[in-house]
Structure formats: C-alpha cells, structure tokens
Amino acid sequence: MPGPGQSGGPPQADPRLLGRWPALLRAAPHHPRVLTGTALLVLLALLAWLGPLAAPWGFTERDHTSFLAPPSPRHWFGTDGTGRDLYVITLVGLRKSLVIGLLVAVLTTAAAAAVGAVAGYFPGLPDRVLTWITDLALVVPPLLVLTVLFPVAEKGGWLALVLLLAAFGWMVTARMVRGAARTLRRHEYVRAARYLGASPTAIIVRHLLPNLSGLLVADVTVNVSAAIIAETGLSYVGLGVQPPDVSLGTLIAHGTRYATTHPWMFGFCTGLLVLLVLAVNLLGEGLQDALAHDTPARRA
C-alpha cells in the first residue's frame, strides 16, 4: 500500500500512543484540585500514623487527674470521661477510618462497576441473573445477613468488616451503571469496536468504563463518608470497631452526646472527618474534570 507519509510532504513525528487508560489519566496529576486533594489526604495519613508519636501520651494511658478536660497544653484535644488523651485516640481513630473509608469506597464502586457493566453489556441471561442478584441484595435486610455471617465476620477482623461494608453498598450504583452501560452499548463506537473483533472484556474496560468514569468517581467520593458512618452502625451490633479500639465513627457516635456540653469531645473527630471527606471530594472533582477535559465547557 502506498504510504504518503514516507515519501512526500514534510517529515512528521509518529504520534505517541500511550494506551487507553494512561492517555485518559495523563492530565490528572496537573489538575489543581487533584493536587490539593492528594496533598490533603497524604497530610491526613501522615498525621494519623506519625501524629500520636509526638504526644506524650500513649493510646491506652489514662490521665487520672483530668476527666473531660478541655484542650490544654497538657492534652491538646482535651480528655474524655475516662481520662484518655483525645489527641491520641482521635488520630488512632483516623487511621482506622482512613483505611476503612477508602478501601470500602473503592471496593463498593468496583463491585458496582463490574456487576453493572457486565449486566448492561450482555443482555439476556447474564443481565437477568445479575439484576436478580442485585435486587435480592437490595431487599434482604442487612441485619439478617449480619446474623448469618456474624461468626465469620467476628473472626475476620477489619478486613471482614471492609468486605461486609462493601457488600451492603454496591447495589444502587450497580443498577445505575447497568442502565448507563445499556445506553452506551448501543453507541456506534461500541458497535464499531465489536465489529473490529474486540472481546467483550476489552470493550467493557476500554469503552464502557472510561465513559462511565464520571459516575464512578462521584460514587467513590460519596461512598467514603458513607462507609465511615456505616461502620459505626456495625459496631452497635458487636461487629466492626470494638472498644477499646476506636474509629472516627465510634468517636463521633460517642461524642455526639457531649456536643453542647463538652464540644472538644465532638468537634475534633468531626472536624477530621470533614477534612477527610473534603480531601476525597477535591480529588474526585479534580479527577472528574481531568477525565472530562474533552467535553466542552460543562460549567457556565
């Protein structure tokens, strides 16, 4: 075949081919919101793991001279009813919540994306089976599942907790992804890929998911705070974070009672949660923006 690129015309560089996902994410690291969000997350992580080292108090140590004391140079965040240093336990709680929140959010969305995209792409039997499972998961009361799974979950530790939390959160998003995938499936570029001979996996990974990335990123963002709060719910039934262990969720749940009388019991842990959610939101919005740089001006 004649290749005019070689013979005539000014010499040109071959285009750079980065691959599907790298090309998509190339712009992300330069986005200011992505940068701010990531920096804030890293700061929070540093604070959670290194912060307690700076305090003179240990996690299990109690100061029997001050109960429910306000913040002071001795106790930076004050103390709780049993004399524990709130600075130390809040940061330890932040550790748990960071891990649980981020992991659960990513897992939930990943499960939703997988189920939804497969159900949406394959009409017929796979769609019916997956939709049926999704609907079943929506109507089965979580408490029932908990009772059944309690022995397993109790032994599994925090990993079991993460899986359990993720198992309760994926259904609604899966249905949304399924609907969107069904629409995308009819797009001519998906048909074109199919007629090229691309496998269903390739089509889902290369065409469906990138075009759903806005929805998925938004879902992760929302799921982070939802997971942190949901985790407190689990600790009521004896799963999840049990005393003396703490998480932001349990601290907030516990501190709510003191919100007006002893605001430091409530304020610091809530403040950190707000910061965490803010960081995740910034990161999410930035990613959405970076992924959508092709769409003409979405903001007026």
Place this chain on the structure above:
Amino acid sequence: MHTVTGTETHPEPVSPPETTGPHPPDEPVLRVDDLHVTFPGTGRGGDVRAVRGLSYQVRRGEILAVVGESGAGKSAAALAVPGLLPDHARVSGSIRLNGRELLGLDERRLAEVRGRHVSMVFQDPLAALTPVRTVGSQLAEAVRLHQPRTTRRQARERAVELLRRVGIPDADRRADAYPHELSGGMRQRVMIALATANNPDVILCDEPTTALDATVQAQILDLLAAVRRETGAAIVVITHDLGVVAEIADRVLVMYAGRPVETGTVPQVYRRPRMPYTMGLLAALPRADTAAPALPAPIGGTPPDPAAPPPGCPFAPRCPIALPHCRTEPPALLPVDQPPAAGHRVACHRADDITARHWGAADLYPSPALPGNAAPTPRDRRPVVLDVDDLAKHHPLYRGAILRRRAGAVRAVDGISFDLREHETLALVGESGAGKSTVLTEILELTRPERGRITVLGHDTGALTPEERFALRRDLQVVFQDSSSALDPRMTVAEIVAEPLRVHRHPRRHLPHRVREVLALVGLDDSHARRRPAQLSGGERQRVGIARAIALRPRLLLLDEPVSALDVSVRAGVLALLADLRSRLGLSCLLVAHDLAAVRHVADRTAVMHLGVIVEIGDTGSVFTDPRHPYTRALLSAVPVPDPDAARRNRTVLAGDPPDPADPPSGCRFRTRCPRFPTLAETDRHTCVTRPPRLRPLGDADHRVACHHA
C-alpha cells in the same frame, strides 16, 4: 426594489392577500436590519458572534430561503425574530414586523406576537410537539390562546379543519392521536397546521424537511407552497439544502459565518452566482439528475471559528481566488451588474472580476479527477466478495406489560439477495424503514442469519468458528453515519485509529508509524492525532472513522450513510476521499444511503429497497437514467434538484406514508402507494394484490426489476 420575480416560474399568481396588518400591501411584512446576535463566551472561550450584520425583508406571499451550513448563524437569526433566543444572548439591530419594532419588546407583548403574527416550524416535530397531549388538543389550545372567546367545541372544529387543510387524511380521528402515533411526515404536517392556526403574517421554518425522507420531503414542500398560496403568509425557510431552495423559494439569502454573502432571486443566484462560496456550494452538491461521471467538487478548509471570525471576508481562507486585501477588509453587500440587477447583491471584493470574466462554479472549483479505473475486468470475471442469498430478519413485536406475548413481527428485511464483486461499489438506497441498515448489521454480525445465507469473502457466516470469525473481521470493516457517536469521545484520534491494530495484535513498536500512515491516507496529520473527537469538525471526524476502518487493510468496506450527516461543502471532500481510497486500496464497498444524489456519483451498481425487499437493482447508470420500478421513479423525482428551471417540473409526489412494515400489503408491497396501480386493468391489479413480484432481468443489461408491469 421589486423582488418577486420568482413568480414567473409559478403558473398561479400570488393571490392578493387579505391585508390584516395596518401596513400598505407593498411594504415588506418582516424587515430585519443590521441584526447582530452574540452569545457571551463561557470561561476561556471568547464571545460567539453567531450573526454579524444581517438584513433582509420579506413580503406577503413570498418565500425567502436563508441558506448556510451548520454554524452559519441562520438558526440564531431566525430565533431572534420571535424573541426565542436564550436570555443571555445579546441581540442588536432592528426587527420590524408590519412596521412594529420587535426587538426590546417585553415577554408578554412578544407572546402576543408569537403564533398570531409570527410562527415557527421546527426541524424535529417530535420534539416540538408535547408528547402527552393529543395533536388536536394542542391545535385547539393554539387557537384559543389568541382567540380567547372561542368555545372548546369551536376550537376543536377549527383544529380538525386545520388538520384537513394540511392534508391529513381522516382528520377527525387523527386529531385524537398523540404525536408519537403519527409518522414523521404527518407530525411535520401537524406542526405546519399549528403554525398556520392563527393565520400569521410570517412563518419561519427551521430546516422543515431535513429529518424527512425524500418522498415525504416532496409532500411537505408542496404543502408549504400551498400554505403560502392560501394564507398569503410570508415564509422564511432556513435550510442547508440548495435543492430545497430551488424547489420552493422565490428569493435566497446565502449566509456564511454569520454574514450575508449573497442574495437575490433564485434564478439570479443559481444561474450566475457571484460569490465564490455560493459557487462552491453549488459545485459541491451531488446531482442525481446529471450523468456526470465526475465527483462533486469540495471546498477546501473549514468554516471559521465563530468565537474569532477573521477580520476580512470570512470566506477568504477557503476562497480559491482570494486576494491579499480580502483577508483584511470585510466586503460590503453591494448590487451586482451595471446597471444593478434588481435585488441581486453580493459581498465579495472580486464580484466585478467574476462578472467581467464570466467565471462559473466549474472554473473556480474543478471537479476532482475520478481515480483511473481504466480497464476494469468485466464484472462476471471478478470474484464475488459478498454474497447475500434470501436474507430475512424479523424483529419480534411484543404486547402486554406483564405477560409479554409475541404479537407479530416487523419484517425489516424479508428475503433479499444480491452479490458484490471485487473492486465494486454497490449502493443500497431506500427510505427509512426500508431495512437497509438491518442488512448491514446482519452482515457485520457474521453469524447465521434468521433465514437465508451470507457469504463473506468465501466464508459462509453460518459455519464460522470464533477464530475464523475474528480473522474475517480484519477484512470486513464499517464506517458509520454519525461521526460523533461513532468515535469514543474520551479517546484521542491516534488511539482510535490504533484500536483495530491493537485488537488484531499488531506489533507494538509498529503502531505509531502505521497510525500516522493511515491518518495521512485520509488527509489528517499529527496535529489531529492528539485531539479528541469533540475538537474536530464533522468532516474531520468522518475521516477518522474512515481511517479506523482502513487501518487493517480490509478488502470489504461497509458504509452506513457515510456523508449524510455532513455539510454540503465537506460532503464532497469525503466522497472524493472514499472514491480515491477505493481505487488505491482496491476496496469493495457496500454503501447504504438515502441520498440518491451522492449514490449516483460513487456507486457502480444500485439496489433500491422498499419495505424489506429489493425492487430494482442494476448498473447505476441504467437505474438512474432508465428507472423501471414506479418506486424508483418516484424516489428519483422526489430528490430536490438545485436548478430552478428543472426544479419546478412535473414531479411524481407519492401520496401518504410508507406502509407499516409489521403488516405489509399483500402481493406487491408498493401497490398502496403506486401511481401506476390505479391506472391498471382489473386483472392486472389482481396480479399486484395476490402475487409478490420477483426480480426479473430486463434484456441483457445488468438491470433487474421487481414489478409485474415494468
């Protein structure tokens, strides 16, 4: 100036209108002066100057066509008249209706004007009609809005009368139909009924026939002419189709990049265009009526960015005869000829040269040479690359919400056979619903069809293993119609073109080189490779779609309406590209199109489909010059011709809509609309009703027709 010279081509004079307005009959009803429309830019983008100094006037009973390509500002100019532009648009200039200034009127006063004095017909009647109310009640509402004293009963009667006037059969019953229950043509008739409900002075039609099939378009154009005749309203038709203009308009105004560039009566502008852009548009138009083997001539380049229009003549960057000062000084719209011809004005620095040297479109835009196919091997000695035998595809129809049961089937394709030889282009033409695209899809699936047999490059699709199917996909590629939905919006052009290569496991290190090579073949370069589909023009996007299709060096290319979504000036360029690639790469093509004019220029053979069956097939030349099937004749006659002399000829306008493909008529499926059927003798008619006609050859020529009485 007196401008209604176009009436000479109309046998019936414009009836003297009953003057309702307080103006003397000679005055224009609508007068637009120096109209500017600007959409403030968002964020980084500058202000979009959609209309930049437009002036025109229309008299009663006159049809003015505003022509331009997408982005020319014609829709913004039209929407400005009834004040329907979005609030943030800045509008200046003057719009006078019966001498009354409309610009600056408040919303309440404008609402009184809308519908009563000015009404609009939109392109997509399904979107313009409320889906949850019957068309009758929408019409009755329009009547009662402006005549509050009408009773419900009177309004209903008036609605039925209006529906009858726009040619809707069984109007009394149809008034109770919801918009989705009507066909596209019927809906557009309802829109026109709605627009004429209060006998407005001006009717603005925004691309009134663009979404319709050729035969239905012809009906709607006739209806608009009748509306003008009966109501005496001034009609402004906004369109991109020069054929439509020639069919119905008296005067034409050509817009480019927000400016009027040429205006005059239709004969003046079509016979002797003076603006290179108008000439280019006329040259770029494929013609169904001429036996030209040459391709239409493309206009190079793309329209300017409306956010940053060039300082001089907006067309200068694409103009083949632009001079240096064309790029710096904007030309004024001045009369042509000495003494000035009535009404013919043009905005071009070189208009005098064009007049003096008698330049025509062919001088400025030489037709691209058709790639040499000097001594083709005779058809029967070339191998068959695609063979379709008795293919059928029925889409089941279900009824009932809970217990879904099969209630018949849409017989999209009902037993068609054809073959495609190497280096040949076969066009499948027909109206929407004829089953053309279903044929393509069935071939592309490469699976066993519901009925019949498809053989692609010697492989029976019913007997393929997955590996063989994958290998065969390399040789069989497709180009889709809508280039914006055919390309993944999140991928760069380079990635899109690399995708087929990746799927078929080309060595990684050769990828970039091959991508550049393929992009160069379709006339794109490195700067395009990095962009995303949204950053390309329509023509460029379609080139990317073609590049993706030829990246694997296929032998058989299926084209699904490859140019119908493109502007006229780029359409010709893509057609030329396809013809060039076909001969360079030795492709065989199956082309699906409803645009008969384009088909004539690119196809070797043509098959006409009607309701799932082929009614006529043969060499393109003989099908177009000697059509034997009455449907082919009607289709050809319905294609608007960009020639005012030929346009107002005797056309065969088919009555009614295509029959329901779920319940096709017995025997010959065309008999219900066939113009010949009613003239036949009783016994002959009986044959049509009872026996479905088969394709039979006509003489020795490559020409077969499925009609009992051809």
